[in-house]
Amino acid sequence: MGELSILHMNKGEGEASYAKNSTIQRQIISYGKTVMEKAVYRAVENSLPKSVGVADLGCSSGPNTLMAVSEIIDNVRGTCREIGLPVPELRVVLNDLPGNDFNYLFMSLPEFSTNLSKNKGIASDRCFISAMAGSFYGRLFPKNSLHFVHSSSSLHWLSQVPSGLEKSGEHLNKGKIYISKTSPKFVVDAYLRQFERDMWVFLRSRAVEVVAGGTMVLSFMGRASPDASAEVGSHQWELLAHALMAMAKEGIVEEEKIDSLNAPYYAPSAEEMRNVIEEEGSFVVNHISALEIGWDGGLVLDNINSNVDFDESSKPLKVTKIIRAVVEPMMESHFGAQVMDDLFTRYHGLLQDYFSKTIAKHINLLVSITRKF
């Protein structure tokens, strides 16, 4: 699949960029607002810090990043006001893999800082924003340097494609690129094992970096069913594989290439997540919830998908662009740039069909945990 340390979303701010096509991720951040507010309150109350360390893990690039940071800063100030603490110095660190488009993100920083001082009265010597490039599956920050950690739409990405999906040169997840009904049991097991290993390392690393009483709010794709191949949680990959296989039948891509591609991704159930948290042992669960959201980011209420900001007919296209912005670099490095338009045109067609028959849902897991004392 290529070096995972360069996994990234579509760069820049063009038509196909992540920056212009990340509305669902933005909605997800919004849905977590209340939980985040409570978590920040708890963190500040627990340590009454003079200098607050805040990290956003998997910050990506685009307007969502600074929106989340802005929320967090507001929460810190709000909490301090409420408990009568002077507003501490803020150290904000943005983290993503080395291949992330940090240049694009940094371009918005001057305006962001000006905004902070003009509209929120936070002077430049009270808030310091930096960036740390590296995998969050491992240590990133100095010991006891963080009070609050936020991570949105990132932890469903594994550190690598699960090991064990290939035996003696034979690919074991044929015709599919994620867990599917046709995937053999050991493929499903390999994915779960990789998730458990990764999440354990994530938690153990953060346990050293987050102060006792500090909190983390993690938001990522999950599933409701105990069955990992359930439609909700895997269907976006299923349809992608479907489109690729159709292209293979027409000789546009090699079927072997599809067999050898497996997404470094896992959508856990709330129970699987809770198990790892308990097993690692450094954090106490405050809250785990599973929210049903539409593929466009709208809430699914009483099985009616409340539209975010556009009409039904343009939904398949909008969702295609959202997914393309996320998976294109991966698809491109595996199949070549020249077949991308074809792939996503077919995908669009499949979405049109799927949306006409089903209320397409994702499950978004929202997890709030506190570092034990």
Place this chain on the structure above:
Amino acid sequence: MDIHKAFRMKGGVGDNSYSKNSSLQKRVADKVKHITMEAIQQVFLAKKPKSLGIADLGCASGPNALSIIKQVVDAVDNASRAIQQPPPEFRIYLNDLPTNDFNTIFLGLPDLYKELSRGTKPPLYIAACPGTFYGRLFPDHSLHFVYSTNSLHWLSAVPRGIYDEEGRSMNGKSVYISERSPPAVRRAYLQQFQEDLSLFLKSRSRELIRGGRMLLVLLGRTASDHAHCANSFLWELLYQSLAHLVAQGEVEEEKLERYDVHFYAPLKEELEDEVRKEGSFRTEMVEMFEMERADVSGSYGTAVAKAVRCIQESMLAHHFGEGILDKLFHHYAALIDQESVKRDVRSTTALLLLTKL
């Protein structure tokens, strides 16, 4: 012209990138390497911190930024071994303007981390801090050592004082201080430099711990009259190259009149005065030296033109458009070759080592 939106070294790793054309800057860094390493070791030995904060201000993009990190870590490791103490945790901050090509630096990090694999030693953290160093960048008392090479000759802006009441540049016949520059322009450049350096020192003074050190390396001059210094001379040749394009009808004269650079090459005294005025630092060392001419295969002028281009390109393109760049630097290279046989075009570098009181 908004420096903060346009100014950057040319990114990436292509043929014309800063990454591939910063060998002079590397030679300067190498020349001062032993001073750098000694200064860091001294701070470490004096303070023996568990966590050592180091900042590179104006890190740009390219191999120089990361190679210095390796040298610094090795130097401190050696010092700690000599006193039989465990090495510290390293917090290394790479700073440059937000327009800098940080992506290229980040892509080089995985390999650097592998190379510097700490094993049982305390870890190494490398973070990027985008922003102007004319102002605060880091929390109070978070740094032990600051170094800045080839950056402080860049002012925060083109000096306000070079514009008259109608907003016209009084330096129409030059891009920097030249023989033709009126006294008001010379004064304006000096004043901007003084204000900028003062703010720089004030900011670092809050960020460095007492006893922390700072090494500043920048272009300077030894002659009081700018016209006699090599740095001004290179700008003069750039002006003449642009004037040549005006004569050929490729560039509007008015555009050239409005172009001025946000650069200043100070005298040793100008540096020392500002440090003394700001008052938080003791000067340990101040030296002015010239770099020997590099051996280049092919035309010297072409090599210099390439080096200057990757630095100036973003500003020139922003003002004049990209179309003239090739012609401009072709002419510039020819002028340098022509003039360098008549006079010495070796630039002067200033080195300043300070201790925070």
